[in-house]
Amino acid sequence: MERQPAGGGEYDAFISYSHTWDKELAKAFQSRLQAFDRPWYRSRSLRLFRDETNLAASPHLWNEIERGLAGSRWLVLMASPPAAASPWVRKEIRWWLTHRSADTVLIAWTDGTLVWDDSRTSFDWSRTDALPQEEMARAFDQEPRWVDLRWLRRPEQADGADPRMVECIAEFAAPLKGRSKDELIGDHVRQHRRTLRVVRATVAVLTVLLLAAVAGGVTAYTQRNTARARTLVAQSRQLVAEASSIRDAQPDLARQLLVQAYRLAPTAEAAGALVESRTLPRVVHGRGTVRTAAYSSRGLLAVADDGVRLFDATGTVRTTLDESDSSVATVAFGPDGLLLAIAGAEGEVRLLDVSAPDRPRTLAVLSTGVPDPQRMLFTPGGRLLVLAYKSGALLDVQDPARPGLLGPLPGAVVGAGPTGSPLLTSEGAQIRLWTLSESGRPAPAAVIPDPSGGARHPEHRAAFSANGRILAVGGADNRVRLWDVTDPARPAARAELYTQGRAGIDTLALSRDGTTLATGGRDGEIGLWDVSDPLRPRAGARLTGHTDAVRGLDFSPDGYALASVGGDGAARKYSVDAADSTVRVWPVSGTDRSSAATTLPTRGAFPPSFSRDSRLLAAGGEPTTVWRTDDGAPPSRPAATLETFNNGGQAAAFAPDGRTVYSGLPVVAWDMTDPAAPRRLTEQVTRRQSAVGVAVNPVHPLVATSANERGGSQLWNVRDSSRPVPVGPLTGAGPDQHTLSFSPDGALLAGLSEEGTVRLWQVSPNTPPAVAGSLATAGGKGTAVAFGPRGRTLLVGDDTGAVTVWDVSLPGRPVRKGSSARHTGAVRGLAVHPDGALAASAGNDGRIRLWDVADPDRLVEIASLTGGGLHPAAGLAFSPDGRLLAVGGDGGTRLWSVDRAAILRRLCAESPRITREQWDQYLPDHPYDPPCA
Structure with a gap:
């Protein structure tokens, strides 16, 4: 066949190569050749055919290759010994030399030997092994131009910026494009620079757009998170708010x-509610109908x-x-709390020894003949009264193992004194007092006017005080009348109480100290009354958790818990289901609900002080007592009592050593x-004054004391604890100040001056205290001070009820920060939590308030603590481990738990997991995820 000039036009060149030797090199060579002198807006400058990039799967491979050859203007032959031996390469060469001119063949020498013999006008085939001799022997009539690519053995060497690579690629691009090599290289450099400029500009634009997008995304993300946080x-x-509305x-x-x-967001409201959560009553659900609940003198609660x-x-x-006996009617504990009586519905009484509550032991069983007893009462003299609505019996239980029946009691006994005498009976509209003789014979003593005002069907309820002097009688008309029955023959009316119930009074109870009366209504409401003065009783808290009649009430021995029985105790008798058969245990103190963890029986409003390890608490007073606070259980008695030398008591404080x-x-x-066994370290001294305030320096061996006289405030060197030495008076300090506070670095002491300003003294162990600065409160005179645990942040309370934060880093130039006036009277006590973010204040208004002071410029009140009564002159202290807040006052030292993690664990332990239905009601927008799972 006659050779044809280069035809086609679909491809600029066909690359022929050995797959076993030049596969990767051919790929790199193609890439660089297509990119040579390429404008930035085009994908390639030349169209090259290479089998791996241009051929698809086909059953007729040679036909496809032949089509590629026919459509190409040039043949680029990658010459190497493997290519010379390749049948495919040789076939492609034969086709090309048959259909095209040898002048359109470009040789890329990649390996082996190429030697031209001018004498023969052909290659020296004795030494040339990179080309197939049979196909190429007569292809050229003069020495062809080939490009030596033997140096390019690894694809990574095909760097487009390498001058050698540019030269080699230009050798091939020039004939393919029909231009000179120099011109092509120049254009290639210009195109490359232009591409770089375009790339840089594009990158810059994209960077700006990216930054804008990122900024927009960050803004949107921040806004989304802010919106989510607010939600x-x-x-x-x-x-x-929902928890508050259903708390009872x-x-x-x-x-x-x-x-x-708190899990959703630890807001001030949530944090305050956690501290106050002890006001929530504990619910004991009945196994059937609850009939009664009674406390022992040792604190055990029996639920029948x-x-x-x-x-x-x-x-x-x-x-x-x-567990299998459903005939229990009522229970009662003996005076010492070691004996338990259980009465059955038929009047049988079982006596048990409960000295070991985990292993009670039955002592005796006795039949009384009193059907369906409503109440039992032990007397100190070893008697047991079993009382029913229309009958009663008196038992001798001096020897619980051999009890005896003494005789019957008058019918319809509704109350009995603590010794069993007097007795109160109700027959129609007539209420009668009876006395019991030593032999147990009842004798009428007096008739009390009917408090129901002549109601047609009066139903009376009664309760005696622990000393037997005060009698409270109530009935269906919601009135309670107080009587002095010191002389049962001459009862004297004292006062009348009018409850807010709608259906009458069903039960009454007086606290052991006789100062608090609890009334239980048939509408489920419980009222607390202060009857410490029977002539002027005062209403207290209303407890409204029960949904049915309150059938029983009993105060704990210490008066800080009230057990109430809800539901109709007769429901089981008449085969009806009680609507509310539960026992609720209410934390109370006096006539108020209480959120305090416990109350220690101390005297005086001196600031409490914890040891460094928080295991001990010193409560100043008369006397000073030290209590253990590390065993988890509320302390019941002091670990030690310190000698007191002055009337009115004395303040006390722990040193940093903790002992x-x-x-x-x-x-x-x-x-x-x-x-x-506390050991006195100081030699005997003569007491002259009473210390109302004691502060111990956290760094230096210094103690500051304040007396209730002018000029009585003093600084002491206690390096030798056996002989404290006066360092000097606190010049200008006012008298009777309970609060003195050292800065955390020990260099400053804050106190109150005679003029009502807050004074700062520079202190050291060997030089008298020197006034370093003072600050005047905005509203009035300073009344309390407390340093924070870090830096020199000072909290100041004043007589207008304001709490203010000051920065006293420069004592001579104090800086006023945030302030809040929530108290309605002077602030008398201040304390700061060890984390520095929580503070407590006590005011003349009797309120204990908790503050979030994490931001000194903005004080946020998080709680007003309920502890039973008011604390107009309280001393405050947080434990160093941050668990407890101690508040000392005339009513005792109250301890609050402020450890949020511990409170959360307690709340989870005290309540069953929230149900899915409850979750959907209160959190419909959140997937079910119980917080206590």
């Missing part, structure tokens, strides 16, 4: 909502339903009695290494 805060506050009716659910509220369960002060069941307590004026040191 969570709103939902958290809503849950706190559904206390278990309220606990779960509080945990979830379809059996009897004994609970300790933590609400833990210690034992369960008569030394300083008290009194002059200063006396006590070694508390063994809390049960």
Whole structure:
């Protein structure tokens, strides 16, 4: 066939190569050749055919290759010994030399030997092995131009910026494009620079757009998170409000909502609600109908339903009695709390030894002949009264193992004094007092006017005080009349109470100290009354959790818990289901609800002081007492009592070493290494004044004391605890100030001046204190001070009720920060939590308030603590481990738990997990995820 000039036009060149030797090199060569002199807006400058990039799967491979050859203007032959031996390469060469001119063949020498023999006008085939001799022997009539690519053995060497690569590629591009090599290289450089400029400009534009997009995305993300945070805060506050609205009716659910509220967002409202969560009553659900609940003098609570369960002060069941016996009617504890009486519906009484609550032991069983007893009462003289609505019996239980029946009691006994005498009976509209002789014979003593005002069907309820002097009688008309029955023959009316119930009074109870009366209404409401003055009783808190009649009430021995029985105790008798058969245990103190964890029986409003490890608490007063606070259980008695030398008591404070307590004026040191046996370190001194305030320096061996006289404030060097030495008076300090506070670095002491300003003294162990600065409150005179745990942040309370934060880093130029005036009277006590973010204040208005002071410029009140009564002159202290807040006042030292993690664990332990239905009701926008799972 006659050779044809280069035809086609679909491809600029066909690349022929050996797959076994030049496959990767051919790929790199193609890429660089197509990119040579390429404008930035085009994908390639030349169209090249290479089998791997241009051929698809086909059953007729050679036909496809032949089509590629036919459509190409040039043949680029990658010459190497493997290519010379390749049948495919040889076939492609034969086709090309048959159909095209040898002048359109470009040789890329990649390996082997190429030698041209001018004498023969052909290659020296004796030495040339890179080309097939048979096909190429007569292809050229003069020496062809080939490009040596033997140096390019690895594809990564095909760098487009390498001058050698540019030269080699230009050798091939020039004939393919029909231009000179120099011109092509120049254009290639210009195109490359132009491409770089375009790329840089594009990158710059894209960078700007990216930054704008990122900024927009960050803004949107921030806005989304802010909106989400605000939503969570709103939902958290809503849950706190919901929990407050159901705290009495559904206390278990309220606990779960509080945990979830804090989980959503730890708002000030949620944090305050956690601290106040102890006001929620504990619910004991009845196993059937609950008939009664009674406290022992040791704090055990007995609940009678379809059996009897004994609970300790933590609400833990210690034992369960008569699980299969559903005839329990009522229960009662003996005076010492070691004997338990259980009365059955038919009048049989079982006496048990409960000295070991986990292992009660039956002592005796006796039949009384009193059907369906409503109440039992032990007397100190070893008697047991079994009372029913229309009958009663008196038992001799001096020897519980051999009890005896003494005789019957007058019918319809509605109350009995603590010794069993007097008795109160009700027959129609007539109420009669009876006395019991030593032999147990009742004798009429007096008739009391009917408090129901002549109601047609009066139903009377009664309660006697622990000393037997005060009698409270109530009935269906919602009135309670107080009587002085010191002389049962001459009862004297004292006062009348009018409850707010709608259906009459069903039960009454007086606290052991006789100062608080609880009334239980048939509408489920409980009222607390202060009857410490029977002539002028005062109404207290209203407890409204029960949904049915309150059938029983009993105060705990210490008066800080009230057990109430809800539901109709007669429901089982008449085969009706009680609507509310539960026992609720209400934390109370006097006539108020209480959120305090416990109350220690101390005297005086001196600031409490914790040891460094928070295991001991010193409560100043008369006397000064030291209490253990590390065993988890509320302390019931002091670990030690320190000697008091002055009337009115004395303040006391722990030293930083955690084992030394300083008290009194002059200063006396006590070694508390063994809390049960405090050892006096200071030599005998003569007491002249009473120390109302004691502060111990956290760094230096210094103690500051304040007396209730002018000029009585003093600084002491206590390096030798056996002989405290006066360093000097606190010049200008006012008298009778309970609060003195050292800065955390020990260099400053803050106190109150005679003029009512806050004074700062520079202190050291060997030089008298020197006035370093003072600050005047904006509203009035300063009344309390407390340094924060870090830096020199000082909290100041004044007589207008304001709490203000000051920065006293420069004592001579104090800077006023945030302030809030929530108290309605002077602030008398201040304390700052060890984390520096929480503070507590006590005011003349009797309120204990908690503050979020994390932002010194903005004080946020998070709670007003309820502890039973008011604290107009309270001293405050946080424990160093941050668990407790101690508040000392005339009514005792109250301890609050402020450890949020511990409170959350307690709330979860005290309540069942929130149900899916409850979750959907209060959190419909959140997937079900119980907080206490």
